[in-house]
Amino acid sequence: MTWPRLWRDPEPKPAYDAVIVGGGGHGLATAYYLAKEHGITNVAVLEKGWLGGGNTARNTTVIRSNYLWDESAAIYEFSLKLWEGLSRDLNFNVMLSQRGVLNLAHNLHDRREAIRRVHANRLNGIDAEWLDPTAVRAFCPILNIDAGARYPVLGATLQRRGGVARHDAVAWGYARAADARGVDLIQNCAVTGLRRNGGRIAGVETSRGFIKAGKVGIVAAGHNSVLAAMAGIRLPIESHPLQALVSEPIKPVLDCVVMSNAVHVYVSQSDKGELVMGAGIDGFNSYAQRGSFPVIEAQMGAVIALFPIFSRLRMMRSWGGIVDVCPDASPIIGKLPVDGLYLNGGWGTGGFKATPGSGFVFAHTIANDAPHPLAAPFSLERFTTGALIDEHGAAAVAH
Amino acid sequence: MLLIACPWCGPRDETEFRCGGEAHIARPKDPDALDDAAWADYLFMRRNPKGRHRERWVHAAGCRRWFNVERDTVSHVITAVYPMGKPPPGEGG
Numbered sequence: 001m002t003w004p005r006l007w008r009d010p011e012p013k014p015a016y017d018a019v020i021v022g023g024g025g026h027g028l029a030t031a032y033y034l035a036k037e038h039g040i041t042n043v044a045v046l047e048k049g050w051l052g053g054g055n056t057a058r059n060t061t062v063i064r065s066n067y068l069w070d071e072s073a074a075i076y077e078f079s080l081k082l083w084e085g086l087s088r089d090l091n092f093n094v095m096l097s098q099r100g101v102l103n104l105a106h107n108l109h110d111r112r113e114a115i116r117r118v119h120a121n122r123l124n125g126i127d128a129e130w131l132d133p134t135a136v137r138a139f140c141p142i143l144n145i146d147a148g149a150r151y152p153v154l155g156a157t158l159q160r161r162g163g164v165a166r167h168d169a170v171a172w173g174y175a176r177a178a179d180a181r182g183v184d185l186i187q188n189c190a191v192t193g194l195r196r197n198g199g200r201i202a203g204v205e206t207s208r209g210f211i212k213a214g215k216v217g218i219v220a221a222g223h224n225s226v227l228a229a230m231a232g233i234r235l236p237i238e239s240h241p242l243q244a245l246v247s248e249p250i251k252p253v254l255d256c257v258v259m260s261n262a263v264h265v266y267v268s269q270s271d272k273g274e275l276v277m278g279a280g281i282d283g284f285n286s287y288a289q290r291g292s293f294p295v296i297e298a299q300m301g302a303v304i305a306l307f308p309i310f311s312r313l314r315m316m317r318s319w320g321g322i323v324d325v326c327p328d329a330s331p332i333i334g335k336l337p338v339d340g341l342y343l344n345g346g347w348g349t350g351g352f353k354a355t356p357g358s359g360f361v362f363a364h365t366i367a368n369d370a371p372h373p374l375a376a377p378f379s380l381e382r383f384t385t386g387a388l389i390d391e392h393g394a395a396a397v398a399h
Numbered sequence: 400m401l402l403i404a405c406p407w408c409g410p411r412d413e414t415e416f417r418c419g420g421e422a423h424i425a426r427p428k429d430p431d432a433l434d435d436a437a438w439a440d441y442l443f444m445r446r447n448p449k450g451r452h453r454e455r456w457v458h459a460a461g462c463r464r465w466f467n468v469e470r471d472t473v474s475h476v477i478t479a480v481y482p483m484g485k486p487p488p489g490e491g492g
């Protein structure tokens with residue numbers, strides 16, 4: 001049986017009301033909500049490779065909303081609520097699995113920080129629990145919580161509504177739904193320049209010719225600095241490799257997500273049975289979609305200490321993506337200092353979970369030429385005013 | 400894994416070093432004279448180039464000295480190692 005095409009493969013038109021640069025989850029969601037929420041359908045998504053082939057395809061799909069500060073809690077929780085209705089909204093199964101996310105505490109500082117975060121989450125209406133070691137063992141029996149363990153477990157936070165989703169399905173679902181509302185999805189079309197007319201955006205130079213645009217939204221993840229530089233704009237972003245890997249498939253053994261900031265590893269089990277594992281970024285700047293082996297070595301050491309049961313497993317594949325990291329581990333969503341030019345980036349190691357909310361608030365920001373209230377605190381100006389949103393505690397291990 | 404030639408210890412594995420980020424960002428001589436935008440630019444804005452990058456490294460688990468490296472951020476090839484305070488190779492001043 002041949003599978004039907006999910007979206008058209010149009011030639012670029014000479015002009016659009018809005019052009020979105022980057023066909024990852026965030027760009028596709030932006031286009032979908034521009035059409036659905038704001039009736040703006042003369043829109044193109046320009047993708048230099050194939051849809052969802054960047055970090056969307058490479059991420060480890062952890063979804064949660066238990067961030068510390070009010071601004072982050074608001075946008076990530078808004079996003080989680082959209083996830084909860086997304087398969088129905090898109091009529092596409094994004095395979096959201098709310099299996100619960102544990103964040104382990106290994107020392108007194110971890111424990112205090114984690115309990116503080118549970119309280120902060122609850123004040124923001126986000127489900128959060130503190131589990132003592134016995135409760136952790138009951139929730140995740142294969143975790144080593146013995147007193148003599150290399151990394152003693154003093155407890156864990158649990159967000160039961162957190163979990164994982166199917167990365168590709170999110171991109172494909174948004175792509176199909178955006179296409180159905182008239183959005184042109186144009187692959188193999190790299191943006192090579194941003195043409196300005198005075199202080200206003202005029203359009204984009206691409207590998208397939210100039211395309212006129214009323215508004216341009218940059219959603220290029222690891223390449224946001226490169227895009228912004230085309231308009232002479234400097235960003236507080238640096239691009240780093242972030243790696244992940246999967247084991248050979250085994251029978252179901254782990255039915256939740258376990259993360260550890262202190263020893264820098266996190267793990268879940270895919271529906272195919274593979275253990276999906278990730279860790280922190282490589283410390284140097286890179287656009288190479290690959291990192292160094294010592295990062296993998298360190299995370300495997302940590303995972304085996306936490307889960308001795310995994311020690312005989314073989315790893316099958318490892319890969320890297322390029323993540324755009326901000327100094328305060330929070331994204332930048334808003335207007336840039338060129339009229340009609342907008343940025344949604346800096347999601348770094350943790351933007352997959354935000355895909356629906358990010359697209360929603362960015363579409364609003366573009367449509368109204370003013371930030372959505374949930375996006376307003378995440379402006380580029382915060383680096384000038386000093387109103388940073390420091391989420392290193394809640395976002396320290398990459399996820 | 401990168402093989403980095405420490406100017407004092409010779410070629411060593413990446414794990415002995417820490418990357419200190421973009422090089423040649425001079426601390427403003429008179430910070431009080433800066434407006435917020437200029438201060439933000441100094442503190443937070445980065446070139447983050449795709450291609451040739453000048454960056455600082457420290458031999459953390461070795462001689463503990465800092466130095467500059469010129470490295471390509473796509474191929475990871477290191478094209479120069481030079482002392483702190485010196486201009487990048489091929490550039491005067």
Ligand SMILES: Cc1cc2nc3c(=O)[nH]c(=O)nc-3n(C[C@H](O)[C@H](O)[C@H](O)COP(=O)(O)OP(=O)(O)OC[C@H]3O[C@@H](n4cnc5c(N)ncnc54)[C@H](O)[C@@H]3O)c2cc1C
Pocket residue numbers: 021022023024025026027046047048049050051052053054055056057058059060061062063189190191192219220221222223227242243244278319320321322323347348349350351352353354398399
């Ligand atoms: C290994 C790894 C694990 C991760 N794990 C998690 C996790 O568990 N949970 C979580 O929440 N987040 C995670 N993340 C982060 C998450 O993947 C990203 O924050 C998010 O995917 C970024 O948004 P995006 O989907 O739009 O990016 P992408 O899918 O990367 O989309 C950006 C697109 O822009 C395109 N582009 C770039 N330059 C141009 C140009 N000049 N012209 C046209 N197109 C261009 C790229 O080709 C790319 O397709 C992880 C990331 C990695 C790499």
Ligand SMILES: [Zn+2]
Pocket residue numbers: 405406407408409458461462463464
């Ligand atoms: Zn040395």
